[in-house]
Amino acid sequence: MAKTSKATIADVARLAGVSTATAGRVLGRYGYTREETREQVMRAASKLGYRTNALARSLITGKTRTIGVVAGDIQNPFYASILRGIADVVERRDFGLLIVNSDENLDKEIRAVNLLLEKQVDGLIVSPCDTRNARHLRDLHAAGLPLVLLDRSVAGLEVDRVGIDNIAAAERAVVALLSTGHRRIGLVGEMLEEQEGGFDGFIARGLAGEVLSTDTLYPSWQRLLGYLRAHRQAGVAVDTSLIRRVGAYSAGAAQAVARTLIERPDRPSAVFATDGTMSEGVIGAVSAAGLTLPGELSLVCFDDLDWMSFLSPGISTMAQPRLAMGDAAATLLLERIEGSEAPVRAVVMRADLIERGSIAAWHAR
Amino acid sequence: MAKTSKATIADVARLAGVSTATAGRVLGRYGYTREETREQVMRAASKLGYRTNALARSLITGKTRTIGVVAGDIQNPFYASILRGIADVVERRDFGLLIVNSDENLDKEIRAVNLLLEKQVDGLIVSPCDTRNARHLRDLHAAGLPLVLLDRSVAGLEVDRVGIDNIAAAERAVVALLSTGHRRIGLVGEMLEEQEGGFDGFIARGLAGEVLSTDTLYPSWQRLLGYLRAHRQAGVAVDTSLIRRVGAYSAGAAQAVARTLIERPDRPSAVFATDGTMSEGVIGAVSAAGLTLPGELSLVCFDDLDWMSFLSPGISTMAQPRLAMGDAAATLLLERIEGSEAPVRAVVMRADLIERGSIAAWHAR
DNA sequence: CTGAAAGCGCTTACAG
């Protein structure tokens, strides 16, 4: 009724004529209280405008009912949707959600995790920016804090994680192109991180089917692998000059790279973009170059973004179940927070190809 | 070095051979300590893997260094960008950011605010879903909690706020159409909330220039007003049957409504969509109807979304400075949290028309 | 079913 803050359990107890222990029991909904006492306390509480101080409670219980999420960039539709999926679960359970951006930068990620730990979150969902340098995450896990990895794994860190089968998804996307006759398929991928043996070495090994530890590869590298595998299975040789590494999480950079690919005289007949940001860049380049889809170029994108359905033609794309990914990550985390000792789980979801109109059959000319 | 959690100031103090008060002073960076003592404590702290428990600190200081944001839907690009702007400021200042969705629903908004208050946030940024029923916000403000309103105002609630000049923005957008010869301009707007006198009454008053208290109108209603004003100023009669109220925050609903507008025989020569979601719906309808922009229809959208630049032609739109809006909201809030007693501020930003290629001159046929 | 007491992990006066 009155002042929104200030009133404490002690104030309520005094007004109700009971002990703080009793007032606490009714206000905190624990232990037993006589109905009559309960009403008395409730009346006093509402008269004083009492509101629980979750801080004090958390200090004692050791639980904050708050989880932390470290995302690359909440403005990116990929993360925005996943966050929404997480938020839905979290809100339903009356938990709080603390969000920090990492910008895919290790230092920022470490600072983010520290901030969240100081605020005593009950658990963390992290989309790790580095699959190797992850002391901060290992320590976390060693200390017993519930942790769920999102989209990416960390070498040697056995914790719950949620992602899609990137290799299979990319393979299916590229198969859709190969099966309609395309033989020269360009790829525009982030592939920011360095790989042992370098870019060329990786491709060579991928072509030979020699890449073994694929689990801790970054998504865009895994998708490249799917691209290579599709070719290998189809017995189609790969022109490696059609594989373009952008090396940055930026649509602008992707557009510049895509441009050099689609404006060359012997341009590919089709392009595969390995994520939403790359897709934006590629579509920008296509638009700038004035190429018609799918007549002059076929295109398969990744992630189902708003615009893909209302461009004309619609853009065929591998749709990741982003909301469901967020839901799964939050659900796994909350289960751990509630004490689940189940073996480590990897929720590997499936991305589905949504066929719209950006793939045309291709006949050698 | 060791266990990530557990070690307390008392543990560190014991190991360092000092009092908890002294250990607290060095670990919490307050008060004076001899350099030698400091080092001793630091060594003990790192040996134990000490980490501040912000909860305990907050309980005493009364400050959590955390702000709360209640947004309509973090998945919507409008909110996603604003949140990013907020997050940037907040992260720079080592504050935490607690985010909750309201889905533009009053009950959810109230619950969200309560959750955030229990967690003792130092301040709140809210995009209120109801400009009248806002007891929860008024109480908050009465209790002295720093509060910044985003995008919308609340009648009679004098607090800092950030938004754009919606009437002027819409007016300029429509003027761009009128000045190129368009005389029949459709409008597709949310206008979910009811207005005194109803939809028709509102339009009548708007046409007569009789709408007075425009400040607490919802953005889409303000934008409708801008549309009407542009016509009035230009001396162009309005065919009110071209004004379409979607009544929902949904691109699908907008598309259905837009469709009935652009498929009628005497369809308008141009359409103005009053926000990002409506814009998506309209572009979907245009695409489904197979109309060519701008040859068969001119279009001005609202909010600069990714796809608007790479559709062909590009979509002309009123761009809201979303990141800057978030930045401003967070900055205002942090100033209040730091104790600023400055008079209430309304940061009214300007939206700029980005002309791309969706407006064609129109000549009566 | 209720209360007195202790305590969560810090910070804050107050002495010295």
Place this chain on the structure above:
DNA sequence: CTGAAAGCGCTTACAG
């Protein structure tokens, strides 16, 4: 510059 003591607002045994 450092320490002993109190206290932030709750919950948790422990008695009764």
